Amino acid sequence: MSVLAIDLQVAVRRVSSVNPATGEVLRELECAGESEVLAAVARARAAQGAWAAIGVRRRIAVLREFQHRLHEKKSEIAEAITREAGKPVAEALTTEVLVVLDAARFLIDHAYRLLRDEPLPHGNLATKLKSGRLVREPYGVVGIISPWNYPFSIPATETLAALVAGNAAVLKPSEFTSLVALELQSVLHDAGVPTDVFQVVVGDGATGAALIHSRGETGIDKLVFTGSVATGKRIAAAAAERLLPVVLELGGKDPMLVLDDADVDVASSAAVWGAFVNAGQTCLSVERCYVHRSLYEAFLKACAEKTKKLRVGHGLDRETDVGPMIHEGQLRIVESHVADAAARGARLLAGGSRLPELGKNFYKPTVLADVTHEMRIMREETFGPVLPVAAFDSDEEAVRLANDSEFGLAASVWTRHGERGERLARRIQAGTVMVNDVVSCFGVSEAPHGGVKSSGVGRAHGRFGLEEMVRLKYLDVDLMPGMKKVWWYGYGASFRRQMEGFLDLQFARGFGERLRGALRAAGVMWRKRL
Secondary structure (H helix, E strand, O other): OOHHHHHHHHHOOEEEEEOOOOOOEEEEEEOOOHHHHHHHHHHHHHHHHHHHHOOHHHHHHHHHHHHHHHHHOHHHHHHHHHHHHOOOHHHHHHHHHHHHHHHHHHHHHHHHHHHOOEEOOOOOHHHOOEEEEEEEEEOOEEEEEOOOOOOOHHHHHHHHHHHHOOOEEEEEOOOOOHHHHHHHHHHHHHHOOOOOOEEEOOOOHHHHHHHHHOOHHHOOOEEEEEOOHHHHHHHHHHHHHOOOOEEEEOOOOOEEEEOOOOOHHHHHHHHHHHHHHHHHOOOOOOOEEEEEOOOHHHHHHHHHHHHHOOOEOOOOOOOOOEOOOOOHHHHHHHHHHHHHHHHOOOEEEEOOOEOOOOOOOOEOOEEEEOOOOOOHHHOOOOOOOEEEEEEEOOHHHHHHHHHOOOOOOEEEEEOOOHHHHHHHHOOOOOOEEEEOOOOHHHHOOOOOEOOOHHHEEOOEOHHHHHHOOEEEEEEEEEOOOOOOOOOOOOOOHHHHHHHHHHHHHHHOOOHHHHHHHHHHOOOOOOOOOO
């Protein structure tokens, strides 16, 4: 073998798809290098024009076929998600497959109306002889970098919006869940999306960097990223260099506020599910729980009892409630947060340790009491199966604690009185606030998903997620093309007086002032100009 061949072999990077429950290597895949990423974007650009030209109705028909095929393969896709991401099959069906089927439903029902030209009435008298409309045009090629925690629903919902708007899309999935992304690609292509209009580039961080830094004819026109705050900030800086528009969903530290009139049984069940769904590896997880002091001990007791009854195991086991974490590195973050809280005085009411008899990535669902904001577990994103609970004495204190965070993705308020909950919800700094529910806002296809502060910029899902996939153009058509405009050159004292009168006509207070303005402005609009 030649030296050159050896060097080429060494240069090939690979990623392994591993079942987090068993450690089984499902498949090894070669990483797309920079040249391959740029070639994929170039192919997407070449194919995008024809895809946009077929029109919205035909693209909707393709989405309808995708929805049909996904429904037929629902169990197969759910099991593929479980094998690669670990979550129970029931969760894969509800939080991934169902979410995507419904996102397709929303776009099938509403994309034509939301994407068509929109008349723009003019209120200014000077522009009454114009016809204005808003035109929505696809960006071209949208790059999508998706995470491992929801490897099907997150990239699929973003991809469907990009495609129905007339864009081509290039998806770089997490290196931990490449196979799920390839399943998405297969269903889309089988449904009629042209091969080059949607492509998956498998790889590691370098592959994603190549997509971000691509330029010119081999460059993307917009980037949608879901991931950590640190990576999101680096992406924002890189995008700023060439003014690349971005959507960034960067995680959260979502608070749950249990008011003094809440139903303890209902709220505690919500807290347990909201903290441990997908082993706590959910951007919308309940990562901070604040309970009114009058309910505090009863709430803690209920949470601890319900947590201890959860069945931890392999996601393919029908009896499993909580599956493994994605990898040991994420588990170690959870351990460090719990250890820090315990060292600072938190009470451990349930869990708090690994389950090595199940595998190296399993961690007991954990309930912590008496946590404070001096603890890492209340400041940093834990992203694991931990429910930290603190007490508060008033609504004012609850809102202050909820807002005392660099994150602002979502939150929830629990009360028997909806109006009270809504009043508090309006004061919480978050992209979404739920009253008497947790996490499920991600499954509301009509609702925008995104955050404030360090939780990101831009929105996915619904009308506003679709708006992220188009450039907005204002189209202005003058209805009197043979008439010179009164505001063109030919100024002077007379023109100034006429303009002052015209402004009085439109904006002066009182009828008399408007009438005097009208008299001064008489003939202005029809006066011949140069």
